Amino acid sequence: MCTGTTPRTSFGRTEGGQSLFSPSSVLQRHVRGVVRGATPVPRTQWPAQIARMTVSPRRVAIVGAGAIGLSIAWRLLQRGARVTVYDRGPLGRGASWASAGLLAATAGHGGPAGTPLDALCRRALGRWDAFARELTDAAGIDVVPRSEGTLVVALDAAEAERLGTAYEAWRAAGDDAQRWLARDVVARLEPALAGTVVAARLCPNDRQVDARRLVAALAEAVRRAGGAVREHTEVDVERVDADVVVLAAGAWSGSVPGAPSIPIAPLKGQMVALRPTPGVTPLRHVVFTRDVYLVPRPGRLLVGATSEARGFDTTVTAGSVRLLLDGARRAVPTLDDAPLDDAWAGVRPMTLDGAPLLGRLTERIVVATGHGRNGILLTPVTAEAITALVLDGALPSWALGFGMERFG
Numbered sequence: 001m002c003t004g005t006t007p008r009t010s011f012g013r014t015e016g017g018q019s020l021f022s023p024s025s026v027l028q029r030h031v032r033g034v035v036r037g038a039t040p041v042p043r044t045q046w047p048a049q050i051a052r053m054t055v056s057p058r059r060v061a062i063v064g065a066g067a068i069g070l071s072i073a074w075r076l077l078q079r080g081a082r083v084t085v086y087d088r089g090p091l092g093r094g095a096s097w098a099s100a101g102l103l104a105a106t107a108g109h110g111g112p113a114g115t116p117l118d119a120l121c122r123r124a125l126g127r128w129d130a131f132a133r134e135l136t137d138a139a140g141i142d143v144v145p146r147s148e149g150t151l152v153v154a155l156d157a158a159e160a161e162r163l164g165t166a167y168e169a170w171r172a173a174g175d176d177a178q179r180w181l182a183r184d185v186v187a188r189l190e191p192a193l194a195g196t197v198v199a200a201r202l203c204p205n206d207r208q209v210d211a212r213r214l215v216a217a218l219a220e221a222v223r224r225a226g227g228a229v230r231e232h233t234e235v236d237v238e239r240v241d242a243d244v245v246v247l248a249a250g251a252w253s254g255s256v257p258g259a260p261s262i263p264i265a266p267l268k269g270q271m272v273a274l275r276p277t278p279g280v281t282p283l284r285h286v287v288f289t290r291d292v293y294l295v296p297r298p299g300r301l302l303v304g305a306t307s308e309a310r311g312f313d314t315t316v317t318a319g320s321v322r323l324l325l326d327g328a329r330r331a332v333p334t335l336d337d338a339p340l341d342d343a344w345a346g347v348r349p350m351t352l353d354g355a356p357l358l359g360r361l362t363e364r365i366v367v368a369t370g371h372g373r374n375g376i377l378l379t380p381v382t383a384e385a386i387t388a389l390v391l392d393g394a395l396p397s398w399a400l401g402f403g404m405e406r407f408g
């Protein structure tokens, strides 16, 4: 790693003069070439260890200070890159701010069991606790996710049948943790749920996190690691002073000045927050129904989320709020008496297949966007994959297949 704790003062040597690697003929030929003005050995032919140790820190510009851009910045800084994150607005006010923060890989946000997106989502879920602990330590802001899991409930017989089929598919895909719960068990677990609940699928491994806190923690970790965050600064990708540019501008990634065009579209989502209904046991689990999801937070219950093709519009509308509240009341009838706390909207960055776009666009431009409904869930693995691509020259094998090539 180029930022090893051993101080380096000269080419491949420690302060004590010890050689950090055996001199290689490739390296020597390269150096001779540079010194004599002859053609040096291309860096791509250097042994990986030497390439990493001898290159001066990579200067990376990241376009977009949402969860994705900031997490990549943090990981790159940890490996010694010099990083500046640019946002044309205030940091973290895009989709990451609007997000419900569900890490709902097994409740079905990652699509049907067994797809490449499902595999990526489940990998991300497995990484989340360690990622959150490390970030909490680095930033001094607690982002350890809640771990009660998700209850996917069926409110009538037809839904129960659909849910049963999904449950079998997940079990067949190797998820042994999921449980099928009968009506009386569900009622004991969550007494506030409607008496019409027929059955539920418990996904105990799912998590949830406050996405706004996550962004605050990432921004703080970036600053503490020596990175710069430039808010209210629009950049031209062709002109920005950097060796590598990472395009992480969420739903706006297709229209960043100087960047190649990419197939990303905004998908609007509206959400509502309620305060607890007096005298009613609050939910502990995240609850999914066919219509909505309910996310318990301290002193709040989030209800989400609509999916609307309305361009970049983020107006909160009466019709969508009504749909969300109707869906919430169907699951928890006592919510009729809950005080209304807030409502907001954001735009998810969507690709044609709902999976993220991760990879190289040109020699100098890397893309990390299109996370759709799963950007918060996919934050740790995206940061890991893009850091490897920028600093080691290749994506890890598990992140292959999410590039532009899949769109022909």
Ligand SMILES: Cc1cc2nc3c(=O)[nH]c(=O)nc-3n(C[C@H](O)[C@H](O)[C@H](O)COP(=O)(O)OP(=O)(O)OC[C@H]3O[C@@H](n4cnc5c(N)ncnc54)[C@H](O)[C@@H]3O)c2cc1C
Residues within 6 Å of the ligand: 063, 064, 065, 066, 067, 068, 069, 086, 087, 088, 089, 090, 091, 092, 093, 094, 095, 096, 097, 098, 099, 100, 101, 102, 103, 104, 233, 234, 235, 248, 249, 250, 251, 252, 253, 255, 256, 257, 268, 269, 270, 271, 304, 305, 345, 346, 347, 348, 349, 368, 369, 370, 371, 372, 373, 374, 375, 376, 377, 378
């Ligand atoms: C209502 C809703 C609920 C959601 N719930 C969940 C959930 O429960 N779980 C989950 O995992 N995901 C959820 N998502 C999706 C998730 O929020 C996104 O996938 C994720 O936040 C995307 O992060 P990002 O950093 O790519 O984009 P953003 O957070 O949108 O950040 C992009 C940033 O780029 C900046 N930018 C744009 N153009 C430029 C430019 N030209 N130059 C510089 N900066 C620029 C923007 O100002 C913005 O700050 C939800 C999304 C919505 C809208």
